[in-house]
Amino acid sequence: MSEVTATDLYEVTMALSYLREDMRAAATFSLFVRELPPERGFLVAAGLEPALDRLARFLVDRSDVEAFARVLGRPVAEVEPLRGLTFDGEVRAVPEGRLVLAGEPLVEVTAPLPQAQLVETCLLSLLCHQTAVASKAARCVLAAGGRPLVDFSLRRAHGPEAGLQAARLCALVGFAGTSNVAAAQRYGIAGTGTMAHSYVEAFPSEEQAFRAFARAHPGPVTLLVDTYDTDRGVATAARVLRELGLGPGCGIRLDSGDLAGQARRARAVLDGAGLTEVQIVASGGLDEYAVAALVRQGAPIDVFATGTKVGVADGAPSLDAAYKLVEYDGRPVMKLSAGRATAPGPKQVFRGPGLRDVIGLANEEPPEGTEPLLRTVMRRGLRVEPPDTLAAARARFEADVALLPEEARRIEAPVAPRPTPSTRLAALTTVVRHRVEARTAASDAP
Amino acid sequence: MSEVTATDLYEVTMALSYLREDMRAAATFSLFVRELPPERGFLVAAGLEPALDRLARFLVDRSDVEAFARVLGRPVAEVEPLRGLTFDGEVRAVPEGRLVLAGEPLVEVTAPLPQAQLVETCLLSLLCHQTAVASKAARCVLAAGGRPLVDFSLRRAHGPEAGLQAARLCALVGFAGTSNVAAAQRYGIAGTGTMAHSYVEAFPSEEQAFRAFARAHPGPVTLLVDTYDTDRGVATAARVLRELGLGPGCGIRLDSGDLAGQARRARAVLDGAGLTEVQIVASGGLDEYAVAALVRQGAPIDVFATGTKVGVADGAPSLDAAYKLVEYDGRPVMKLSAGRATAPGPKQVFRGPGLRDVIGLANEEPPEGTEPLLRTVMRRGLRVEPPDTLAAARARFEADVALLPEEARRIEAPVAPRPTPSTRLAALTTVVRHRVEARTAASDAP
Incomplete structure (x- = not known):
């Protein structure tokens, strides 16, 4: 599949029309999340690095033009004007790891209209779900304290590619490791893994399984103890670990049932066997709610393994994101659709203390004591800085989280800070709204 | 990213241990969904075709071995035994499009233990989310009546690859088209698309936008009418379509607000202008609940466009699926973990009328009046039949849906039929449980 054809067809039909009308002036599109999902007190900006990679190599080639023509049912010659189109615009964006709120642009693209339109689907498909997953993972980090x-x-992620991204996003917000080999290799994340129930079942007994695992893997091992009876599994694991002289770096994993109770009993058994350094890893459908409950209950769990619910951003698997034209050829524009009006003009987000943000115009002076969030990351289609690192993104995340008010941090019923529009943005919105309404009313005349 | 490294690390550590212990006997794993999500009265089996493609080309090569070694922090030589490993086992599976219920195997894999284990993550990652998305899309089809x-x-899908699969799965359950160019091209689905609000905003007026679109795209067009004021947008669209002599095959699209009310008023305006053949397309966060409500309200909507909520399988973005060892070296096995016990032995699903299914053993005779669901689709690592077609899968879906009881079909609070275990499966489960419990108790002796 060509990356360029991973697009909604209407980007193609619109771009063809723009070219036909010679509408190649600069357009600015703003990508933002309209409203935060109910269970989110903040979002973590994510997906920018993969998106910039995609934009940097964007090129409509011969095979893309043929695909467009085939799907449109039109002769290749009619789609030919798109051939050779690249992305050579400017991108201003919130770097990965920073927290963002409702209505705050994650990315603003300024480019000749056909280009800026043609990259819409690609940008939405990379940024929306990655921001959703990073935000879910961030809540788990907060819950784990x-x-x-x-x-x-x-x-359980939505395919191998989504799984690769999920591992990266978890690392971005501070996870210590991933089971995903491809992600560990590509992003330099620590690989982690234990054994499955099938492994234990394949041996005549749990004890034989544990001993065989240790034979194959010299050094620390983590043993899965809940295949049959967890308390007995813990006792067996403790005996095997002790007899093999293992301890520090080793662990046992609990994957089902009453994790807090089992962990408490397991801790006592391990400590009783002198295995005070053996860690307890918990898994099995964990999310921020389950992790928070286990922490609250004082469960002696050393490592939380989250999977399914983080990978699919359970509770908010999609975000109400939009990629909206805000200026064309120097003219600020907006839509007025019922309940979905947009604000006109290129924007900037000014971060105040406690995430009291102001959304203003891109060319405004930052209000006193605020910091602009969007940076120019691409000019003439080229990155202006070397690729970002996960460590840098993680540092930004941690710095922003430290500013987050308590009601936005909390796991249950969080309340997100609401950014306010600057005086200049509010004034421009009023002016453009009146202009558009007047024009729409006029065109209604018979 | 190598496909082979898109795996959980523990598959690798377990496979290495199996090879070290010379445990290469045949293992059967069963992939099934433990319980249906609350809002699902059935699931649609999906993802098998891509999974078989993956298995057919499975090969651990030199670069994979190096990646495994790096992530494990071990010398390449210690991981070398995995090199050259392919999948040459047998796969029995429920063909795509058939309905499946809780506990029914979607796939059973029988292969030498290291192979059967190593393909676990790949199979789960392809089958789980595809079945989730197909099931969501199927409910929309039922709702649309x-x-x-x-x-x-x-x-909004979880990346371009997930979007490609979503388009395929929607077509599989009967959708008429997709906006996804890559999917339209690859799977021969009709491409569909209109225009975005940005297109309308880029022109000085809505009318100029509509006329420009028609100029660029001779033949039927669909005009987006809710950028500013929907009623006015409809009137403008009607005027433009009439003046250009367009009608059959054309449409208008409503994307926000009170879709039923707007559609009713739009229909009256279009009909009043003699545009009785112009269709009304509705979009904007639609799912099976919204579609069912619009149908119930008698909204004159001709085409429903669903996006976000289907693509992410909203409401059940993951399924509680498992890939469990059920037999090793001729010995049926099971796990007893609290609340997550599995049933032993290779299985077959016998479909009865009204989806009164019986889950039995693979070597049982089908009960009177039932049909076995799992077919052998791969032997010695090779497909036994040519690749399946979307049309065939869709026909299976439609045939099974026709058998579905009303309480499982309904959109609100569906009740899924519950399969029952056969007498032989129940008996085997009891025997194996006793054997495992006795053994676990014995190993607990000091």
């Missing part, structure tokens, strides 16, 4: 988390999401 | 649906999910 400093205990390490690892990512087990690959098998 | 025969009116056509089109897929607009690409921009």
Whole structure:
């Protein structure tokens, strides 16, 4: 599949029309999330790095033109004007890891109209779900209160590519490792893994399984203890670990049932066997609610493994994101659709203390004591800086989280801060609204 | 990213241990969904075709071995035994499009244990989310009651690859088209698309936008009428279509607000202008609940476009699926984990009338009046039949849906039929449970 054809067909029909009308002036589109989902007190900006990679190599080639023509049912010659089109515009964006709120642009693209339109689907498809997953993972980090988390999401993510991204996003917000080999390799994340129930079942007994695992993997091992009877599994694991002289770096994993109770009993058994350094890893459908409950209950769990629910951004698997034209050829524009009006003009977000943000115009002076969030990351289709690192994104995330008010941090019923429009943005919105309404009314005349 | 490294690390550590212990006997794993999500009265089996493609080309090559070694932090030589491993086992599976219920195997894999284990993550990652998305899309088809649906999910799906699959799965359950160019091209689905609000805003007026679109696209067009004021947009669209002599095959699209009310007023305006053949397309966050409500209200909507909520399988973005060892070296096995016990032995599903299914053993005779669901689709790592077609899968879906009881079909609070275990499966489960419990108790002795 060509990356360029991973697009909604209407981007193609619109671009063809723009070219026909010679509408190649600069257009600015703003990509933002209209409203935060009910269970989110903030969002974590994510997906920008993969999106910039995509834009940098964007090129409509011969095979793309043929695909467009075939799907449109039109002769190739009629689609030929799109051939050779690249992205050579400017991108201003919130770097990955920063927190963003409702209505705040994650990305603003300024480019000749056909280009800026043609990259819409690609940008939405990369940024929306990655921001959704990073935001879910971030809540797990908050819930864990400093205990390490690892990512087990690959098998339930929406395909291998989504799993790869989920592992990266978990690392971005501070997870300590991932089970995903491809992600560990590509992004330099620590690989982590234990054994499955099938492994234990394939041996005549749990004890034989544990011993065989240790034979194959010299050094620390983590043993899955709940295949049959968890308390017995813990006792068996403790005996095997002790007899093999293992301890530090080793762990046992609990994957079902009453995790808090089992962990408490397991801790006592391990400590009783002198295995005070053996860690307890918990998994099995964990999300921020389950992690928070286990922490609240004082469960002696050392590592939380989250999977399914983080990988699919359970609770908010999509965001109400939009990619909206805000200026064309120097003219600010907006839509007025019922309940979905947009604000005109290129924008900037000014971050105030406690995430009291102001959304203003791109060319405004920052209000006193605020910091602009959007940076120019691409000019004439080229990155202006070397690719970002996960460590840098994580540092930004941690710095922003430290500013987050308590009601936005909390797991249950969070309340997100609401950015306010600047005086200049509010004034421009009023002016453009009146202009558009007047024009629409006029065109209604018979 | 190598396909083989898109795996959980523990598959690798387990496979290495199996090879070390010379445990290469045949293992059967069963992939099934434990329980249906609350809002699902059935699931649609999906993802098999891509999964078989993946298995057929499965090969652990040199670069995979190097990646495994790096992530494990071990010398390449220690991982070398995995090199050259392919999948040459047998696969029995429910063909795509058939309905499946809780506990019914979607796929059973029988292969030498290391192979059967190594393909776990790949199978789960392809089958789980595709079955989730197909099941969501199927509910939209039921809700639409025969009116056509089109897929607009690409921009909110979990990445371009997930969007490609979503378009395919929508077509599989009967959608009439997709906005996704890559999917239209690859799977031969009708491409569909209109225009965005940005297109309308880029022109000085709505009317100029509509006329420009028609100039660029001779033949039927669909005009988006809700950028500013929907009623005025409809009037403008009607005027433009009439003046250009367009009608049959054309449409208007409503994307926000009170869709039923707007559609009713739009229909009156269009009909009043003699444009009785111009269709009304509705979009904007639609799912099976919204579609069912619009149908119930008698809204004169001709085509429903669903996107976000279908693409992410909203409401059930993941399924509680498992890939469990059920037999190793001729010995049926099971796990007993609290609340997550599995049933032993290779299985077959016997479909009875009204989806009164019996889950039995693979070597049982089908009960009177039932049909076995799992077919052998791969032997010695090779497909036994040519690749399946979307049309065949759709025909299976339609035939099974016709058998579905009313309480499972309904959109609100559906009740899924519950399969029952056969007498032989129940007996085997009891025997194996006792054997495992006895053994676990014995190993607990000091």
